Amino acid sequence: DYFEAETENYKKLLADHEKVYSGKISELAPMFNMDEPTFVGFIDGINTSLKTEIDLDTLESDSVVMLDIDFEKLYYNMHEAKASWLYELKEWDKVLSEAKRHEITKQYRASKVFIKENTVRRNDPCPCGSGKKYKNCCGKNA
Numbered sequence: 001d002y003f004e005a006e007t008e009n010y011k012k013l014l015a016d017h018e019k020v021y022s023g024k025i026s027e028l029a030p031m032f033n034m035d036e037p038t039f040v041g042f043i044d045g046i047n048t049s050l051k052t053e054i055d056l057d058t059l060e061s062d063s064v065v066m067l068d069i070d071f072e073k074l075y076y077n078m079h080e081a082k083a084s085w086l087y088e089l090k091e092w093d094k095v096l097s098e099a100k101r102h103e104i105t106k107q108y109r110a111s112k113v114f115i116k117e118n119t120v121r122r123n124d125p126c127p128c129g130s131g132k133k134y135k136n137c138c139g140k141n142a
Contacts, residue, residue: 002041005034007085009042013069014091022066025059036061043067045081049074071095072104079108 009032013021021028029039040059047053051068059065075096078087092101120127126137 002038003085005032005038006042006045007089008033010086011089011091013067014071014089014095017069017071017095020066020068022064022068024062024064026061028065028067046074049077072100075101075104076108079105 012032021031025036025039029036032039032042034042040056043054043059043065044056046067046069047056049069049071051070052066054065075087075092096104120134120139122133122135122139124134126132126134126139128138130137
């Protein structure tokens with residue numbers, strides 16, 4: 001099952017978060033217990049969290065890739081993907097502090113909140129500061 005393999009791979013990446021994995025796709029896929037097409041799919045999922053993204057269209061089995069992960073970005077992207085089974089992994093404790101994870105979660109939630117822009121209505125005071133109603137001042141010809 002892909003989700004189990006994906007979860008195990010993230011556990012592996014988080015447990016050894018200092019290590020930067022690099023090599024050919026044909027060498028890395030077995031390290032992550034995946035076949036090559038599935039591993040390319042995994043790279044597609046993690047691509048936006050890499051410090052330098054990989055051009056997926058040009059990947060071949062002998063292509064050399066480097067998985068240099070920005071873990072703060074990865075944590076944010078896991079929230080974006082609504083992958084609670086990944087961002088709730090206990091392995092995150094060693095990578096990001098509780099406070100940092102809380103801050104990233106807060107940033108994610110704030111990015112999803114719609115803030116209504118204040119609009120001036122006809123009978124509101126004019127924003128130009130004249131003291132007149134908007135309809136009798138700047139909004140007269142609007």
